[in-house]
Amino acid sequence: MQAIDRTQRQLIEQLAPITESELIPLETALGRFLAEDVYAEQDVPASDISLFDGYALSAPSACGSSRQVAGVTYAGDAPAVLPEGDFVWRIFTGAPLPDGANAVIAQESVTSSDGRAVILHESMSVGAGVRPKGADSRRGQRVLCAGTRLDAAELGLLASIGCAQILVVRKPRVAIFTTGNELVAPGEPLEPGKIYNSNHIILVSALTRLGVEIVDLGVLPDEASAIRTALLAAAKHVDLVLTSGGVSVGDADLVRQVVSEIGTIESWRVFLKPGKPLAFGRIGSVPFIGLPGNPVSTFVTFFLFVRPALRALAGGDPQIDRPPLNLPLAQDWVAGDRPEFIRVRRERAASGETRLQPFGDQNSGLLSSIAWADGVALIPADRTLMCGDMVDYFPFEGWYL
Missing domain, CATH: 2.40.340.10 (MoeA, C-terminal, domain IV)
Structure with missing residues (x-):
């Protein structure tokens, strides 16, 4: 039996990342992996902007000084020009600073009797109350690396630099089989000796959550010729063949035996509970992973071994897990x-x-x-x-x- 970490490394080492990519709309890219580095084409923000509602001015400025209000700018307006002298410019959150201004004082830090003039109640230094031009990203800056999995934060960042489409790695195609003469689909009559097939929905659900293209090939009977035919056919069209059941040492556990005949088995036992009878190898050039048949073992070994394999296929980091x-x-x-x-x-x-x-x-x-x-x-x-x-x-x- 092999240790868990050694099995993970050995499995990952036999996988070649998918090289095909596709250009897709940003709104459909959740969970996908970037196929190339992404660079900002402009500064974000495009100019100095105000962090809050207040008054833009030229700093340094002294507490107690009086300034005339020269104009007003809202978010979305083009930058104005602050006149020279004892002037301020009324400004709102997210609005661009007028040319000539370099600080913003909060509206709570001034008093105004008629809206035409204000008295400052604190001294201001250059840059106070301002989000500088390019603070989030600079033109030409790499904002995301190839292999990054796109979640809400990454998609928001891409939107902020103006990306409407993004080049992502093609989804891994995974053929799934469950095996066993005892399996019956939920909703069908349950005859004596039969059990409902729970592993199928476990695998389909987990693969769906991980953004995989599923080739669902149903249930394999405990018959070597049928298993051989199905596995060979599946391996022609997918990036990974995944089964549950049939990889232990029982007389009816034929999957491992068949794969060893039509391909190779690199390992089939892991120093682990639950999930010792886990097999992986190749059918031709296509990776094969055979999960154990007990449903908890299927669940645990899927996330320990299949999940990092899928990340590796998609060009991501297979060891991305947060520390326990x-x-x-x-x-x-x-x-x-x-x-x-x-x-x-x-x-x-x-x-x-x-x-x-x-x-x-x-x-x-x-x-x-x-x-x-x-x-x-x-x-x-x-x-x-x-x-x-x-x-x-x-x-x-x-x-x-």
């Missing part, structure tokens, strides 16, 4: 002989401290444990932990970045 939180356990825990990701939920103790409460039954077939939990805690192998001991906690919401 370090939080105390809410009960004693005796670890097994493998590192274990246990399902936990943050709960507030009477003392006000946030602690991690494990789900009562950590069986890898219980999807109720995943639905109940808000993350997983990593328990090192061969450790006995006491209530209050600190562990690494990985919240689920971080897994969709």
Whole structure:
């Protein structure tokens, strides 16, 4: 069995980033990866602007001085010209400073009897109350690098420099299969010995959240010839073949066996609980990942191994994860002989401290444990932990970045 980090590295090393790109509207680019560096074509802001409602003036200026109001500028107006001498210019938040002004005094810091003149109640220095030209980005400045995943903040930045379209990496195409004669689609009659296929919706949902083009090829029976035909056909059209089930050591676990015959298996066991029977390799030149069949194992190994693989395919950083939180356990825990990701939920103790409460039954077939939990805690192998001991906690919401 291989360690988790070694398996991740070995998997990533066999992946070649997608080189095809496409130009798409900015509003459709959420979750996509930039295919090239992006540079600002103009300064943002395009001129010095006021940080608040007040009066633009030429600094330095002394407290107690009186100034005449020479005009007014609103956000969206073109810059005016401040006359020389003891003048101020009425200005509002986001408006460009008039030529000749270099500071803004807040309207709360002046008094005015008739709106035509003001008395300053504080001294002003050059640059006070001003957002300088180019403070956000300068013309010619690189604002985002190739490989950046575009979320709301990045899209807002691109909009601020005037981008209407953006060049992004083509979405990874992933063929998914679930395997097993026992699987029945939800809504169909459940005959004796059958179970509803939950892994299919887990994979489809997770891949959708991660912005992947899904090639859904349904359920594979426990039959070597059918598995062989389906995998070979799928590998002709996708960037990754992904299966769940059929990679352990049972007589009906045929996926790993078939892939080893038509391609290569680089690894098939990970020093991990849940999720030891994980396989990866190639079908021809196309990467293959075979996830274990138990639904919790499918869920955990997807985010540990498939997610970074997808980022690598899209040209992003596969090791982008935020550092885990370090939080105390809410009960004693005796670890097994493998590192274990246990399902936990943050709960507030009477003392006000946030602690991690494990789900009562950590069986890898219980999807109720995943639905109940808000993350997983990593328990090192061969450790006995006491209530209050600190562990690494990985919240689920971080897994969709």
